[in-house]
Amino acid sequence: MFKTKAFARFARKEGLDDKMLAAAIADIERGLIDADLGGGLIKQRVARSGRGKRGGFRTLIAYRVGKRALFLFGFAKNDQANIGPEDERDLKDYGAMLLALDDAGIDLMIENGELREISYDEKK
Numbered sequence: 023m024f025k026t027k028a029f030a031r032f033a034r035k036e037g038l039d040d041k042m043l044a045a046a047i048a049d050i051e052r053g054l055i056d057a058d059l060g061g062g063l064i065k066q067r068v069a070r071s072g073r074g075k076r077g078g079f080r081t082l083i084a085y086r087v088g089k090r091a092l093f094l095f096g097f098a099k100n101d102q103a104n105i106g107p108e109d110e111r112d113l114k115d116y117g118a119m120l121l122a123l124d125d126a127g128i129d130l131m132i133e134n135g136e137l138r139e140i141s142y143d144e145k146k
Contacts (some may be wrong), residue, residue: 023047023140024120029081030138036079037040042068044142046081047091051099061114062072062086062121068096080104084117090128092120115146 023044025033033043049055054101057065064085070078082095082105094113095105105113123131129138 023091023142024132024137025140026140027136029093029096033093036070036096038068038079038096038099040140040142043081043093043140045069046083047085050083050085050091051087059114060109061118063094063110063114063117070098078113082113082117084113084121086121090121092117093140094120 025043046066050064050066055064056067059065059082062084064083066081066083068079068081070103079096079098080102081093084090084092084094094117095109096107120131120137128129128137
């Protein structure tokens with residue numbers, strides 16, 4: 023599980039920690055997907071601390087089952103109702119590129135500060 027540099031900035035600003043992001047991916051892996059936008063892009067709600075998912079955030083995740091999850095974009099529902107078709111297309115393209123990277127490509131993006139690994143407790 024990874025987050026882009028831009029998403030990491032958003033998460034830090036909004037108080038979303040890695041545990042909350044890992045919980046969103048765990049929901050996806052259990053089949054609890056809020057919206058599959060196609061092309062490997064998923065929209066998933068993440069709870070706001072103390073308010074639950076309904077008043078929380080919407081995240082857009084490039085996801086490939088059993089392989090990789092990358093948080094690309096996030097927004098609060100009260101700030102933005104949804105993303106536009108052009109943004110969705112751009113996120114699908116960017117997500118597809120990231121999902122296609124091999125381990126060396128991911129490592130290079132981490133070294134360059136473009137991706138950050140999400141740390142979580144694998145026992146759960």
